[in-house]
Amino acid sequence: MPDELPVAVVSGGAVLACSDTARTAGVRRRMRLRVAQARCPELRVVDRDLEAEVREFEPLVRRLESDVLAHLEVIRPGLLVAPARGPARYWGGETTLAERLRRSVTEAGHTTAQVGFADTVFAAALAARTGRIVPPGDTAAFLAPYPVGILGRPRLTELLQRLGLTTVGALAALPAERVSARFGAQAAGAHRTARGLEGRPLAVRDTVDQHVVKRIFEPAETRVEPLVFAAKSLADQLHEQLAGAAVVCARLEVAADLAHTGQSLARVFRHEGRLSALAVAERVRGLVQAWADAGDLGDGENGGITRLMLRPEGLAPATGRQQALFGETLTPEEVERVAARVQALLGHAAVTRVEIGGGRGPADQIRRIPYGDEDTNRRLPAGPWPGQLPAPHPATVFPRLLPAALTDIGGTAVEVSARLELAVHPAALRVDGYGEARVLGWAGPWPVLEQWWEPEAGLARRIARLQVTCDDGRAWLLVIEKSRWAAEALYG
Known part of the structure; x- marks a missing residue:
């Protein structure tokens, strides 16, 4: 596609990627399509085709693996990450390694590659924009001048800017515990990124395979659709297995055994717990199609795949993310973004x-x-x-105590003596908003004397609880403090 033509690839009404001409006109990634078209009326819009992207990108990945780097991870089609320390030593430094990568990409018939080096994947992606090599330990200083919007959290960016924190360096200078307490989990992750820290270390393969799922094909399968269907089923099985073990994986390897050669093909994708089963199946579809186009699957009766396998790598404990509660349409990052948006509108405690x-x-x-x-x-x-309070526990606990009055048959208020005895028998109960009812029975009282040793701090509390049943079918948990009754909870 000519560089002078402004082009944007969109998905879900937002820009995923754009050409240099479109970027010059003001189009940016994650921008809403309507805003992008307003800034660049001649913008050509192309819907994303993930399968085609994976299929077209796979031959280049294999070329780089064979020519320059032994191991690569695909973050997304068009963006690769790899441990650089070993390859840089082998090729004689980062500069030489970058040149070999660019040359290999150009020889494959693609445009010039952008290569960057840094301590984290996020910083390396930024460094690649200008071809910069960030020395080890200097990642935080490299990120410091960037605006906080580069972190990709719009609501957090808006809040930080209102507080005068406009750069990544200003965010990194804040104490980590204060950031987490004030802004929440999303900001804590952004703070780690701003400090030049990686959420999970980049690694090629775990030493022990765990939670591997696989499907055997007898006879070997040569058609793409059955393989994709099997991949979707395996991905569902894998997600359920990882959820049961309370772990998430940082990477996912897709491996296939070939019938005609006995060899295996494999590709590693970044997962980070955010790829749904459908997203895994889409990547497998593009990958298998690329292998088929390259002739790797063979043809005839001797070709095809005999085993398809999904291997999770970089296992780590799940830290409270429960994607299943929201379905597979929302990733944990999107859930955090929505929660942060509501907090920004209604308050941190909302x-x-x-x-x-x-x-x-x-x-x-x-x-x-x-x-x-x-x-x-x-x-x-x-x-x-x-x-x-003993079981059974009440079904409804009121956020605020409801004023109540508990009286005997003559209308005298019921009191609890110092010996924790009722001075008179309860006969009638009136609770604000629920009217009055006749008392059929009661249990208790249960005394509570808390923090009596700190009366000056205002934390001391002396109360008693009473369970009461009434003729209207309701059962109440009452509490008395300073001779005043209140309804704390309702049973049933």
Whole structure:
């Protein structure tokens, strides 16, 4: 495609890639299509075809593997990453290695490649734009002058700019614990990137294969569609297996055994826990088609694939990501982006997660932590918790206590004595918003005396709880403090 023609590849209404001419006109990656067309009316729009991208890119990857680098990872078609220390020593330095990579790409009939070196994948991708070699340990300094928008988190960028943090270096200078507490998990990941740290180390192969899934074909399969269907089934199986083991993988190797040669073909893709089963199948489709176009699968009765295998690599513990709760249409990164957007609109405490811990009352045992914050007040459920409410637990716990009145048959308020006895028998209960009902039975009271040793701090609390059943079918958990009754929870 001529360089003078402004072209953009789009998916989901956003720009994934654009030509130099389009970039000069103001088009950028992740930009909405309508905005891009407003900036460049003559922009030619091309819908993304992931299968075609993988199929066209695979021959170049294989050429680079055979000519220059022994191991490569495909982040996406058009973007490769590889450990550079060993190859650089072999070829005589980073400069020579970069030249050999560019020459190999050019000889393959493609445009000139952009090559960069840095401590992290993110920084290396930026360095490749200008062909820069970032010395080891200088990655944070290299990233520091860039605007925070380069981190690819629009809502976080908007918030940081309002606070006057306009550069990556300004973000990196903040204490990590403060960033996590104030801005959440998404900002904590961006902060690590800004400091020149990698989320997971780049590695070629784990020493032990775990959670490998495979399909045997007898006879060998030569058609693309059955292979893609098998890949989708294997990817579903793999995702379920990793979720059951509470781990995620950083990379995914697709390997195939050939019938006519007995050899194997393989390709490694960056996964980071964000490739759905369908996305894996699309990559396998393009990969198998590329192998078929290159004649690697053979033909006739002796050709085809006898075994298809998916091997997860770089296994790490899953850290609270639950993609299954949102379906496969949202990646964990997108979920974090949505949560950060809601927090920016409604406040940091508007989006919370539930943590179960110790406590005496039902409201004490469930705590809501703002999304992205660390649980700094973790309490063991096992206790001991003297005065803890016994089972069964109430179905509804009110966010605020509801004022209530508990009286005897004569209308006298029920009190709890110092000996934890009811002075009179409860006969009627009135709760704000629920009306009045006749008391049929009760259990308790259960006293709670907490932090009595800190009266000056205002944390001391002396209360008693009472379970009450009424003739309207409701059962209540009541609490009395300073001679005032309130409804804390409702059973059933």
